[in-house]
Amino acid sequence: MCGINGIISLIKDKQERLLRMNQTLQHRGPEDEGSYINENVALGHRRLMIIDLSLAGHQPMTTPDGRYTMVFNGEIYNYQEIKKELDYSFKSTTDSEVILAAWQKWGADCVQRFNGMFAIAMWDHWEQQLTLVRDRLGIKPIYWHCKNSQLVFSSEIRALLASGIAEKRIDQDGLVDYLRYQTVQAPATILKDVYMLKAGHLLIYKAGDQPVVKEYWRPQIKPQANVVSxxxxxxxxxxxxxxxxxxxxxxxxxxxxxxxxxxxxxxxxxxxxxxxxxxxxxxxxxxxxxxxxxxxxxxxxxxxxxxxxxxxxxxxxxxxxxxxxxxxxxxxxxxxxxxxxxxxxxxxxxxxxxxxxxxxxxxxxAGYAIFKRMLALHSKQWLWKMPNAIRKGMGELLCKVKPGVASTKMKALLSMPDYQFAKVFSVSRQSLMDEQLKDLLSRDGLPEHQPAFYLQDLISHVSQHVLSxxxxxxxxxxxxxxxxxxxxxxxxxxxxxxxxxxxxxxxxxxxxxxxxxxxxxxxxxxxxxxxxxxxxxxxxxNRPKMGFTFPWRHWLKNELNSFADERLRSLAKRDYFNEASVLSLWQRFKKDDPVVTFSRIWPLVVLEEWMNNE
CATH class of the missing domain: 3.40.50.620 (HUPs)
Incomplete structure (x- = not known):
């Protein structure tokens, strides 16, 4: 487990910029630091020693023929099995060197053989080409920014900013995504022109060209050919x-x-x-x-x-x-x-x-409540065949009779023109609803729901696989x-x-x-x-399901009240927000409004704290 950095550019001060990036990631790898720099590329690495604690695991690593230089973050759990297939003069017992040897033999296709969590950056000296790869499930992150014929990447956004190439500018669509889902959906981030490589994808970049992003794996439903007991x-x-x-x-x-x-x-x-x-x-x-x-x-x-x-x-x-x-x-x-x-x-x-x-x-x-909820909604698609006015009326009535987050979401679902699984799922997973966001934000209109857009391509229409x-x-x-x-x-x-x-x-x-x-x-x-x-x-x-969470509702009203209040008042004054609406939401939470739970408030507190952090 480590931290990786890189700059692909002809700028002269790459070494100084890379040093700042590496220093920013010291917490990820306090035990070793390495760098590789030439005219076109600078690669940096911070190492946390897990497998092979010797200096033989130092990165960046380069193949004996000098073609490939690599920095890697993560673990390849089946590296010993892969190693047996490789004719390579190994100098260490690390999984890192197995990646390098596998890449030399099979190219980027070698990632299909890996079982693990990984973010890999591979520089091909012969082709003057960078390849970034992220593991199938997105366990290890990799962020990137490309502008003016230069690309910078890192395990963390703060290191991108430390390079002086990427800037800390809020992306307004990313901000909406964050308020909807308590995060920003990859490949976007909350910063303009800063991206997160999506899980199961790789990025190929040659200086002067546009980056090319390709998918190599996706979670998909492949029903078993034979019914098993x-x-x-x-x-x-x-x-x-x-x-x-x-x-x-x-x-x-x-x-x-x-x-x-x-x-x-x-x-x-x-x-x-x-x-x-x-x-x-x-x-x-x-x-x-x-x-x-x-x-x-x-x-x-x-x-x-x-x-x-x-x-x-x-x-x-x-x-x-x-x-x-x-x-x-x-x-x-x-x-x-x-x-x-x-x-x-x-x-x-x-x-x-x-x-x-x-x-x-x-x-x-299927441990979350949303699994049963989506099954129930899927079986009630007939609801969306009713006239729109009747459905909207049902939603309004539900909110009056039983006010709360669930009713607010059901109202939003009933207001949709038709039933589409990806859109219903996205709304079901929302934190602040669009109706609330239109009041909170100073912008006109809201962007499309990114999860719905992304999931539409992945959803199976086989009725026996709703849970999947x-x-x-x-x-x-x-x-x-x-x-x-x-x-x-x-x-x-x-x-x-x-x-x-x-x-x-x-x-x-x-x-x-x-x-x-x-x-x-x-x-x-x-x-x-x-x-x-x-x-x-x-x-x-058979114990009650509690979830690994803190008692935020109690704390926000008591011990953390002043901490939250200070940050929410500061956030409310920012140009993106309507001040009165932010403060009203905070007051409604403190008065136990069932529609405004702690999970609608805490992300706002965090956002302001993050914006203020350098």
């Missing part, structure tokens, strides 16, 4: 899951796991203890507010599996004291993140350099652009590598191939629980 499905799910966990335990440093005591993290910890030869360390955040504390469930799983367990008990003051620092670790504004920052901090301080996370379980095994369509929606929007981005930037703020077994692409592809009846969550994540009963006792399966 539920028993066989359970066996295959278990085998793929255990294989994924085992792959992700390859490391030459101490490792552990985040343990919330929920189904996902409990399954991972259980599998780790079965396949690992070393004692497993687990980490849990608990709260002074018992209603938000999952500590007893995490403690139960830790005792069941005999882990070395650390419980981190937080008070509001603990969060308040470190919140400014946590928010400074946020490279791109997000409605989530400080929770991961805190647990990563304590995990790293305990001497752990790599940790496994349960992220992705909800997306694959929702999984694709979750994987490609909220998970990639909120959860994974936050997980990367907040864990790497402490030089901690986080691995996500549920996002092994072989497991993802298999789960997407399964029809709805097999995955239907009659009970919480039924297929996962049935596949791993020895890892998931009833006490965990």
């Amino acid at each position: 539920y028993e066989q499905v359970k066996e295959e799910v278990r085998e793929l899951f255990f294989k994924s966990v085992q792959r992700r335990l390859i490391a030459d440093v101490p490792f552990g796991a985040f343990l919330s005591g929920g189904i996902d993290s409990s399954a991972i910890v259980g599998a780790m203890t079965k396949v690992s030869n070393a004692p497993v360390k687990t980490f849990n955040i608990s709260f002074a507010e018992e209603a938000f504390s999952e500590a007893k469930y995490a403690r139960y799983i830790a005792q069941l599996n005999g882990t070395d367990h650390t419980e981190i008990k937080l008070s509001p003051n603990d969060l308040l004291n470190c919140l400014p620092v946590a928010l400074k670790g946020m490279d791109h504004p997000s409605g989530d993140g400080p929770n991961t920052w805190l647990v990563s901090k304590v995990t790293k301080e305990a001497g752990v350099t790599m940790a496994l996370s349960g992220l992705g379980g909800d997306e694959l095994f 369509n929702v999984s694709i929606g979750e994987l490609c929007t909220y998970m990639q652009n909120v959860l994974l981005r936050d997980s990367d930037q907040m864990s790497m703020a402490h030089a901690l590598e986080v691995r996500v077994p549920f996002l092994d692409h072989e497991l993802v592809e298999y789960m997407l191939s399964l029809p709805d009846p097999i995955k239907y969550p009659a009970t919480p994540k039924k297929l996962m629980v049935d596949s791993m009963p020895d890892l998931l006792p009833d006490y965990i399966v």
Whole structure:
């Protein structure tokens, strides 16, 4: 796990600019720094040592024939298998050098063979060509900016800005996207002319030309040719899951796991203890507010599996004291993140350099409420055959009878001219609704919904795969652009590598191939629980679902009230916003308006904090 930087340009001061970029990413790789500079290219690297702790893993790396020079961030879990196919004079035991050798033999097509999380930058000296590649599920980020015949890229936006080539200018359409979804959907970012390479894509650039972006993998539904029994499905799910966990335990440093005591993290910890030869360390955040504390469930799983367990008990003051620092670790504004920052901090301080996370379980095994909600809406498409005036009236009535976020969303859905899965999903995932945004923002009109535009091309129209369509929606929007981005930037703020077994692409592809009846969550994540009963006792399966979140509503009204108030008043004065509307939204939240929950307020607080950070 590392940080990568690069500049493709004929400018003379590339070395100074690259040095600033590398220094900006020191937190991602405090153990080693490297650079390669010639007339056309400058490549930089910060290294966090995970596999092969010797200096032989130093980057940038160049092939013996001098053709390719590479910087790489991530892990290739099957590198030892690939290595056996390569006739190459290896100087290290790193996965990085295997990438270089594989590229020399197969070119960019080698990425199809990789199982892992990766952001790769490969410079071809012979062709004077740069190739950037991002892993299939978007676990590792890579940002880029191209203007005036020069391209700059990095693992983080702040390093792009440190180059002096990209500028911190708000993109107004990106701002709308952020307010809608608590993030900006790739390939856009909240900054003008700064882009995030989409998951499963590569970018090819030759100086003077326009970058060419190509897709090499996408999550898609490939129904199985033969109908298999539920028993066989359970066996295959278990085998793929255990294989994924085992792959992700390859490391030459101490490792552990985040343990919330929920189904996902409990399954991972259980599998780790079965396949690992070393004692497993687990980490849990608990709260002074018992209603938000999952500590007893995490403690139960830790005792069941005999882990070395650390419980981190937080008070509001603990969060308040470190919140400014946590928010400074946020490279791109997000409605989530400080929770991961805190647990990563304590995990790293305990001497752990790599940790496994349960992220992705909800997306694959229909763990969110949106799965059942989308099934219900999909079965009620007849609603959109009713006259528009009647549907709008139904929405207005619902909001009066049962005011709240759910009713507000249903009103928006009923106002749509017809039923389109991608658009219905996007609206269902919104935070602030378009009606609210028109009031909050000083601009005229709103852009199209980016998730709907992107997902329309991915959605299957096979009626037996509604749940898989929702999984694709979750994987490609909220998970990639909120959860994974936050997980990367907040864990790497402490030089901690986080691995996500549920996002092994072989497991993802298999789960997407399964029809709805097999995955239907009659009970919480039924297929996962049935596949791993020895890892998931009833006490965990039947516990209330709480989610890994902080008690923001309580804190924003009490201990964090002045912190939020100061930032919201500052945000309200910016040209993008209508001041009175921002302050009205804040007051409505404090008066317990059911339409204005904490998740509509906190992203605004974060946005202002991020805008003020240099």
